[in-house]
Amino acid sequence: MIKDLWLVGIGTGNPAHVTLEGMAALREAAVVLVPHKGAGKDELAALRYAILDAARSPARVVPFTYPERDPALPYQTRVDLWHDEIARRWQAALQDTPPEGPVALLVWGDPALYDSTLRIAGRLAPAPRVRVIPGITAVQALTAAHAIPLNAINGPIQITTGRQLRDAGWPEGQDSVVVMLDGGCAFLALDPEGVEIWWGAYLGSPDQILMHGALADVSEAIVARRAEARARHGWIMDTYLMRRTPARA
Structure with a gap:
C-alpha cells in the first residue's frame, strides 16, 4: 500500500x-x-x-x-x-x-x-x-534551446497533441501552436503556407537536435532526421512550436 x-x-x-x-x-x-x-x-x-x-x-x-x-x-x-x-x-x-x-x-x-x-x-x-x-516542461526546454519567446506580443498560445492536430487541423483563431506527443509528424497534414516551425528532440541532452525554418522548406528534413534518430536510439521524444506569419496589408 x-x-x-x-x-x-x-x-x-x-x-x-x-x-x-x-x-x-x-x-x-x-x-x-x-x-x-x-x-x-x-x-x-x-x-x-x-x-x-x-x-x-x-x-x-x-x-x-x-x-x-x-x-x-x-x-x-x-x-x-x-x-x-x-x-x-x-x-x-x-x-x-x-x-x-x-x-x-x-x-x-x-x-x-x-x-x-x-x-x-x-x-x-x-x-x-x-x-x-x-x-x-518540453515546451520550456524547446523555446530555451531555440532562444525564442513562446508567444507573439500579446498573443495567445495553444498546446495540443499530434493526434488533435492531425484530426482537427490547425486550431481556429490561433497563430502560435505547440504540438506534443506527435508520433507521426502531424505537421505534414497542414497547408505549410506562411507557417514557421521550431522543432527539437532529446531536448537538454547531449543528443539534442534542433531544426527551424519555413514549414514548407524543412518538413521533409525533419521527418528524415527524426526517423534516423529514432532508429539509432530506439526511442524519440520531440516537440515543436509552429507560428503563422501575420498577413501584411
Missing part, C-alpha cells in the same frame, strides 16, 4: 533540469519506482538512474515493467485500461516489501502537462497523499 506518493518532475531527463526541491525529495523518499519499457528503451531507465545518482538518493529502487497498450481497442478504452494496469503494477511491485516512507516516481517534464501519472495515482486504493514537485 502506498500512503505517500511523490511525483517529481524531471524535465527532459537532464539532471540539471531537476529543481532543488525535486533533488531534496529524491533524497527523502524511501522508495523510487522506475519503469522499464522493454527492448530498445533501456536508455530511458538509465536517464532516471543518472538523476538518482546526481541527487545522491539513498532510496530503495524498485523496477517494474511498463505495460503495452492494445492498439486494437478504441483510443479512450485503450488508455483507460492501460492506466488501470500501470496502477496495478505499482502496487504489485511493492507488495512483498511495503515502503516505510514516501514512494517517488520520476515524471518526464512536469506532472501537470500532458502526463497521466496524476490520473493513474487516482486509481490507487486506498488513495495516497499525493505531492507534486513541478519540473521543466
Whole structure:
C-alpha cells in the first residue's frame, strides 16, 4: 500500500533540469519506482538512474515493467485500461516489501502537462497523499534551446497533441501552436503556407537536435532526421512550436 506518493518532475531527463526541491525529495523518499519499457528503451531507465545518482538518493529502487497498450481497442478504452494496469503494477511491485516512507516516481517534464501519472495515482486504493514537485516542461526546454519567446506580443498560445492536430487541423483563431506527443509528424497534414516551425528532440541532452525554418522548406528534413534518430536510439521524444506569419496589408 502506498500512503505517500511523490511525483517529481524531471524535465527532459537532464539532471540539471531537476529543481532543488525535486533533488531534496529524491533524497527523502524511501522508495523510487522506475519503469522499464522493454527492448530498445533501456536508455530511458538509465536517464532516471543518472538523476538518482546526481541527487545522491539513498532510496530503495524498485523496477517494474511498463505495460503495452492494445492498439486494437478504441483510443479512450485503450488508455483507460492501460492506466488501470500501470496502477496495478505499482502496487504489485511493492507488495512483498511495503515502503516505510514516501514512494517517488520520476515524471518526464512536469506532472501537470500532458502526463497521466496524476490520473493513474487516482486509481490507487486506498488513495495516497499525493505531492507534486513541478519540473521543466518540453515546451520550456524547446523555446530555451531555440532562444525564442513562446508567444507573439500579446498573443495567445495553444498546446495540443499530434493526434488533435492531425484530426482537427490547425486550431481556429490561433497563430502560435505547440504540438506534443506527435508520433507521426502531424505537421505534414497542414497547408505549410506562411507557417514557421521550431522543432527539437532529446531536448537538454547531449543528443539534442534542433531544426527551424519555413514549414514548407524543412518538413521533409525533419521527418528524415527524426526517423534516423529514432532508429539509432530506439526511442524519440520531440516537440515543436509552429507560428503563422501575420498577413501584411
